[in-house]
Amino acid sequence: MTRRTRQTWVALTDVGRVRSHNEDAVLADPPLFAVADGLGGHEAGEIASQIAIETLRDHAPRKPDANALGRAVRAANREVIRAAQEGVGRSGMGTTITAAIVDGTDVVVAQVGDSRAYLMRGGALTRITEDHSMVADLIRSGQLTEAESRVHPNRSVITRALGTDPNMYADTFEVDAEPGDRILLCSDGLTGMLTDDAILGLLQRHRDPAIAARALIDAANEAGGVDNISVVIVDIEGPSARGKGFRSREMRLRGWIAAMGWLLVAALVACAIGAAAWFYARSRAFVVLEGDRAVVYQGVPGELAGISLSWRDISSEIDTSALTPAQQAAFNGDLLFDDLKSAREYVRSLPTTAAP
Ligand code: MN
Numbered sequence: 001m002t003r004r005t006r007q008t009w010v011a012l013t014d015v016g017r018v019r020s021h022n023e024d025a026v027l028a029d030p031p032l033f034a035v036a037d038g039l040g041g042h043e044a045g046e047i048a049s050q051i052a053i054e055t056l057r058d059h060a061p062r063k064p065d066a067n068a069l070g071r072a073v074r075a076a077n078r079e080v081i082r083a084a085q086e087g088v089g090r091s092g093m094g095t096t097i098t099a100a101i102v103d104g105t106d107v108v109v110a111q112v113g114d115s116r117a118y119l120m121r122g123g124a125l126t127r128i129t130e131d132h133s134m135v136a137d138l139i140r141s142g143q144l145t146e147a148e149s150r151v152h153p154n155r156s157v158i159t160r161a162l163g164t165d166p167n168m169y170a171d172t173f174e175v176d177a178e179p180g181d182r183i184l185l186c187s188d189g190l191t192g193m194l195t196d197d198a199i200l201g202l203l204q205r206h207r208d209p210a211i212a213a214r215a216l217i218d219a220a221n222e223a224g225g226v227d228n229i230s231v232v233i234v235d236i237e238g239p240s241a242r243g244k245g246f247r248s249r250e251m252r253l254r255g256w257i258a259a260m261g262w263l264l265v266a267a268l269v270a271c272a273i274g275a276a277a278w279f280y281a282r283s284r285a286f287v288v289l290e291g292d293r294a295v296v297y298q299g300v301p302g303e304l305a306g307i308s309l310s311w312r313d314i315s316s317e318i319d320t321s322a323l324t325p326a327q328q329a330a331f332n333g334d335l336l337f338d339d340l341k342s343a344r345e346y347v348r349s350l351p352t353t354a355a356p
Helices: 044-059 066-085 134-140 196-205 211-221 243-283 327-332 342-350
Strands: 007-016 024-029 032-039 096-101 106-112 116-121 124-127 171-176 181-188 230-236 284-290 291-304 307-317 336-339
Touching: 007 024, 024 044, 024 230, 032 044, 032 171, 032 181, 032 230, 044 066, 044 096, 066 096, 066 171, 096 116, 096 171, 096 181, 096 230, 106 116, 116 291, 124 342, 171 196, 181 196, 196 211, 211 230, 211 342, 243 291, 284 307, 284 342, 307 342, 327 342, 336 342
Parallel strands: none
Antiparallel strands: 007 230, 024 032, 032 096, 096 106, 106 171, 116 124, 116 181, 181 230, 284 291, 284 336, 291 307
């Protein structure tokens, strides 16, 4: 029995409470998951994020190959640029993208912009990605705190996006996940409204990913919902995840007991068949001609599972030349009798060698 790592996931997006359009796009096409946050206004952002997601889906690898995923993001970038040049959407439209391939416990992430990927493990939430934003640069250089960045006037200015620079590249990350881990992809409509601690609290409270995603979106809306909110949750599940290890050991034990039970039944059935065959054989008899002797055997000719079921009984020297044609013919086949007594009587009836 092969034990596969299972996956449960959800992808949700919400317009929020202020915007009239949802310019975010989400993708859940296991093992590929993504969030894109479109920029450009007047519906152009929606077009950019949609083109990026569709191009990503067409180009992404089906295995956790970070370089191949990065190439798929670059292909998405070229498509957004090309679309704008061809008059689809608007010039200057763009999009973030945070994409993940989740294959069992192997996770790779590609990142452009300020949407994020997080890893929840035990009681901790860790950012996998780094934002490509003005405030993130200021935090990294020590000029701004995380708390200050949340109210900074340029907090939505991003420094890298799909749709402008043909030479743009994605940051890529490889994560060795463990059963019980939870991967979160989200747009800034979530992280702009909720602190990492608040996000962690909701992820821990709700084991069902669909309920957790809904709770995150509801909380972001309650906090203002000033932007579109997108949430993708992928649970890494496996034998050792939260008590599942114990359950699977118990199931293995149960399977073993069941196998032993069936083995015992099979052994009993084999014994019963053997005993029945033995009793049947003991009740039968047959006669064969061995040289000039007619030999009575108790049992049946042949073998059962390699075991002979016949026992030599009496024999009698006979005058084979005196046998009738019918008696001779009978010796060519199996000369079977319902019981030993009949077989003995038959042999005694045969012509014996005349005494000198
Ligand atoms: Mn946004």
